[in-house]
Ligand SMILES: NC(=O)c1ccc[n+]([C@@H]2O[C@H](COP(=O)([O-])OP(=O)(O)OC[C@H]3O[C@@H](n4cnc5c(N)ncnc54)[C@H](O)[C@@H]3O)[C@@H](O)[C@H]2O)c1
């Protein structure tokens with residue numbers, strides 16, 4: 001794809017957006033950042049890492065005039081801004097993620113803007129549950145586990161056809177898309193809006209379904225998202241990481257610089273246009289092991305706390321099937337989990353005042369019905 005390399009990065013003060021901004025600038029792009037410095041993520045205001053070579057627009061995605069102003073002279077939009085994590089709000093997710101994205105598209109159409117491509121940050125959270133293997137039926141796509149099942153402390157993913165216990169396998173993009181949490185549902189909205197609208201108006205679009213992304217700059221203030229950051233801040237405060245279910249659930253982790261590179265590849269090639277695309281490591285890591293690795297690396301040996309709590313709608317296993325992005329644009333992650341964790345720990349040690357915000361948040365999540373406890 002030929003373009004003039006003028007990018008708008010929404011959410012460019014955040015974890016992924018800021019690393020993407022740095023990468024684009026290194027690659028010779030002109031970058032404008034639009035970010036409202038969401039207080040939950042940026043308790044101390046504008047972070048020092050917002051690249052001074054980028055134009056910074058402090059404004060809210062949900063404000064039409066702000067979007068209109070931010071869009072001038074842009075040819076590629078990297079839409080990273082979102083309200084994320086397991087929060088009790090409902091309307092705010094829909095307003096920022098779904099409505100914000102819808103309005104961004106409307107402004108492009110109304111003003112007839114010469115946008116050459118939109119890359120939207122989707123998530124593995126669009127899947128209901130990771131793909132699985134049934135001994136009898138082979139590859140199956142299980143639905144979200146019923147709350148009634150989780151209440152009994154049965155964390156297993158059963159075959160949707162015969163009920164047998166399954167084993168997890170990498171989830172391909174063809175897996176059904178659900179939206180089992182409010183956040184997940186609004187990520188489905190975002191990717192569907194962008195992909196279908198792009199086809200209608202003839203603007204190339206790509207929806208990148210990131211796996212759990214972590215790395216330096218991941219908010220140390222936000223107790224609702226970023227399991228690695230949360231475990232680190234707990235341990236550094238002498239507190240145990242809290243593991244939901246039995247801690248044996250698995251996640252696919254991506255180092256933030258790899259995710260930034262995937263965005264660049266999606267912008268520069270047309271092979272992914274019109275598609276939802278998984279970006280991940282292709283490896284599933286049990287959460288309990290991640291907690292242990294962090295505690296080992298920090299030299300703070302506090303056993304994790306496991307007390308049968310669970311979050312309805314949360315998937316048990318998710319490993320991204322990454323054949324599409326590998327075959328189409330040659331994407332391969334460069335930083336593995338352990339190396340990435342090392343880089344995160346190096347960074348967090350440079351941060352003053354690493355506090356525990358989790359304890360208070362955990363209380364709130366229980367009273368608001370986000371976190372439940374198994375009764376048996
Ligand atoms: N980090 C992950 O594990 C992960 C995984 C899958 C998908 N994603 C998606 O990737 C994107 C970036 O996530 P991140 O991890 O960098 O999160 P982040 O919270 O670090 O960054 C998001 C940025 O968006 C900004 N923002 C929030 N609401 C806004 C609004 N109304 N107007 C303008 N700016 C606003 C925030 O201030 C923040 O700087 C999000 O769309 C997220 O849903 C993240």
Ligand SMILES: [Zn+2]
Nearest residue numbers: 134137159162
């Ligand atoms: Zn079966």
